[in-house]
Amino acid sequence: MLRKVPLIVILGSTGTGKTKLSLELAERFGGEIISADSMQVYTNLDIVTAKATKEEQGRAPHHLLDVATPAAPYTVTHFRNAALPIIEQLLAKSNPPIIVGGTNYYIESLLWDILVKTDEPAATPRKLQPAMLLADSVMATMTSEELHNHLAEIDAGSAMRIHPNNRRKILRAIEVYQNSGQTLSTHLTEQRCQPGGNRLGGPLRYPHTILLWLRCRQEVLNTRLEKRVDGMLEQGLLGELREFHNKYANVTGEGYTKGVLQTIGYKEFVPYLSKYNAEHDVQLEAYLRAHNFVLPTVDELKGKSADDVIPVGLDLLHSCCEQLKLVTRRYSKNQLKWINNRFLASKDRQVPDLYELDTSDVNAWTQMVYKRAESIIVSYMDDAVCEIEPLPKRTHPGADLDEETSNFCAICKRHFIGEYQWKIHLKSNKHKRCREALRRKQKSEKATIHDDSQTAS
Structure with a gap:
């Protein structure tokens, strides 16, 4: 029997264990890993992007790591154009490509025909004025x-x-x-209008696709993310960011301003890197080493006695680390929304089966994550019934609404795209408060005008 070679996609928020599972599956099935991370494409940012280590990269072939610098823009189109040939080559050799990363629109660009080509003129172009x-x-x-x-x-x-x-x-x-x-x-x-297309774009590229969604309880994930940032400092985060900043901060062009500067992990530290120099880094690292790389809290910093020698810039570094933790937690929640809305609740979209794997308990990883993923893939390749069922599709509450219309709220002075967001806004407490405040203001103005007219008469 001819076995089906699937495209394996590992989705999930930052810190859910995507790298670990990708390595295990690559070794098990002879696959190669294609990174779908908009930050890991940049060279020399290994620690802050949680890039697979050199040892890990030695366990399985990796693609699209360290392929860009801020000297030139690197967009989702660049990524798609580089990744698709790799996928085709691997499938031709019956080696399963394993897409892994947290940049979901990178992953979408591979699974569906959704990007518009602009490098070729249209067959019947309009005459541009x-x-x-x-x-x-x-x-x-x-x-x-x-x-x-x-x-x-x-x-x-x-x-x-x-x-x-x-x-x-x-x-x-x-x-x-x-x-x-x-x-x-x-x-x-x-x-x-292509067969299989829908409002989000064109059809599914690869019918033989398995989606593995790594989930983790939010409170557990938040703790992991905070510990990850603290661990980065111990691994040499400051030195890595300093070298990168000194090399590229003065580079002009979209590669820096619209590329790496907009991604999580570097921009949060720009305030510190811009204000202090490498000498301060050395002082801070010495202090952190003496304190097991545990940053003191703001209250602890305020409570330090005059005898305590606090390195210059420690408070700002602490603020940068806290900001990174905050935006990482926020980003992880946005990743969940994206997967729910674009994969599970996209009306009429061709979406492969999506399997949920719980990574909350690291001690149960083998049974709850690896073994289940292995069973799903083996069953698919053998065209056998899998005991693990995919997640059921659901209907988005705005599925039948027009999402390509714009509305402006004159009361709140805000624009909203799509009927769904517009309806949510009109029912929101913020809108109701603004509407009530405007009503009171107008009532007061009318009363003032009335009083003035009475006085004049």
């Missing part, structure tokens, strides 16, 4: 509102779909129009 074309230098000086107004003139559909404050997406839509001669809306319509 010179007034509709903007030079990069001109767009750089325009506000997001001005760019959005320009987009509304050339592509009303995209303007309705993109938030006026989302400068990156606005520029992308303008770029599509100027490079291809067709609007982004036209490209999306063509993509969605």
Whole structure:
């Protein structure tokens, strides 16, 4: 019997054990690992990105680690164009590709045909009017509102779909129009009309795909994430960030400002790195080493006596670490929402079966995670019934609403994209408070006008 060779995708929030499982499955099934992490593509950021160590990389072939620098932009399109040929080559050799990472839109770009190509002119391009074309230098000086107004003139559909404050997406839509001669809306319509397409884009690329979703109880995950940041300091985080900052902080261009500077793990430390130098790093590391790399809390710092020698910059470093912990926890929750909405509750989308694996108890890893993942893959390859059932699909409460329309709340002075978010806003306590405050203000103004008129008469 011919065994099916699946594309194995390991999803999950930061800190759930994706690297560990990817290595175990690669060794078990002779697979190769393709990293889908928007931070791990950058060179020399091993510790802060929790990149697989050199020893771990020696256990199985790895792809798309250390392939970019901030000197040039690295986008999801770059990632997709690099990853797809690797996947095809591995499948041709009957070696299962193992996609692992926390950047979900990277993973989506491989599973579905969702990105728009702009490097090739359309077959029947529109004749672009010179007034509709903007030079990069001109767009750089325009506000997001001005760019959005320009987009509304050339592509009303995209303007309705993109938030006026989302400068990156606005520029992308303008770029599509100027490079291809067709609007982004036209490209999306063509993509969605393919067999298997839906409102999110084109069809599924690989029918033989297994999705493994590593889950962890939030309170356990939060503790792990905090310990991970503390452990990074002991591994040499300061030295790594200092070397990277000194090399690239003065680099101009989108690779830095729109690439690594926007990703979690580096930007949180820029305030410290910009204010202090390597000499301060040495002092701080010596202090931390003497205290087992445990940062004192803010209250502990305030309570230190005059005899305690506190290195300059320790308070700012502490603030940076706390910020990293905060944004990492927030990001892990956003990853959960993304998977729930884009994988489990996407109406009409071709989504492979999604299997949940609980990684909360590290002592039960072998039975609860590895063995279950192995059973799922073996059953699939042998075309046998698996005792482990995939998660049931669910219906998103906004599934039947128009998600490509824009609404502006004149009371709260905010834009909302999609009917679902608009309906949520109208029912929110914040909106009701603003509405009531406006009502009281208007009532007060009317009373004042009435009193003034009475006095005048």
